[in-house]
Amino acid sequence: MTITSVIVLYAVTWFMCLFIALPIRVTTQNDTGEIIPGTAPSAPVNPRLGRKFFWVTVVSTVIWAALCAFILSGALTVHDIDFFNRM
Secondary structure: OOHHHHHHHHHHHHHHHHHHHOOOOOOEHHHHOOOOOOOOOOOEOOOOHHHHHHHHHHHHHHHHHHHHHHHHHOOOOHHHHOOOOOO
16 A cells, blocks of 8 residues: 555544544534524534544544455455456
8 A cells, every 4th residue: 555545544544533533422402492583493503513523533543444454465456356357
């Protein structure tokens, strides 16, 4: 793996984990009953982004390390998933 592919793999893993974690434990304005005029009732009241970014970074680093280990182990290569015999 090149350094570019390692960085891209980490970025993709981090953003996928972020999009999974964003809706977890969200309290909306509609839930609290305090809707600010001009905003959607589904807008979050206190999204706690700092805490979510921390946990997303921890979880995505573990997933990324497992993915890198699997890729570098050679258990699965491009030739194994070449269904159209192009390699």
